[in-house]
Amino acid sequence: MLEGVDPLERIRAEVREETGYAVDHLRHVMTLFASPGTLTERVHYFVGEYRPADRCDAGGGKEDEGEDIEVLELGFDDAFDRLARGEIVDVKTVVLLQYLQLHIIKGG
Numbered sequence: 001m002l003e004g005v006d007p008l009e010r011i012r013a014e015v016r017e018e019t020g021y022a023v024d025h026l027r028h029v030m031t032l033f034a035s036p037g038t039l040t041e042r043v044h045y046f047v048g049e050y051r052p053a054d055r056c057d058a059g060g061g062k063e064d065e066g067e068d069i070e071v072l073e074l075g076f077d078d079a080f081d082r083l084a085r086g087e088i089v090d091v092k093t094v095v096l097l098q099y100l101q102l103h104i105i106k107g108g
Helices: 007-019 076-084 091-105
Strands: 026-033 042-048
Touching (some): 042 091, 076 091
16 A cells, blocks of 8 residues: 555565565556456556665564565576466566566567
């Protein structure tokens, strides 16, 4: 939830809270309705790069908000293989992996 905060500011904070990485250079790639016709929620999608040196804490989310997030880092090939096998079913992850295939890796 944005709660009045700019989407870029919110994603930086969420990435840090959930993954433990401070990612400075993020690029907004699209904004989509979660389910047009039934919800007014829009999801802002971003891509960015990080390095091991960008890790600033353990991540895992905010315990006081009931978050218990396990960070799973996959190489591109592994992620695309899992996507092709239907093992990745979160729509946000699927959209961003497909964006990565089309626009980043293939240079589109």
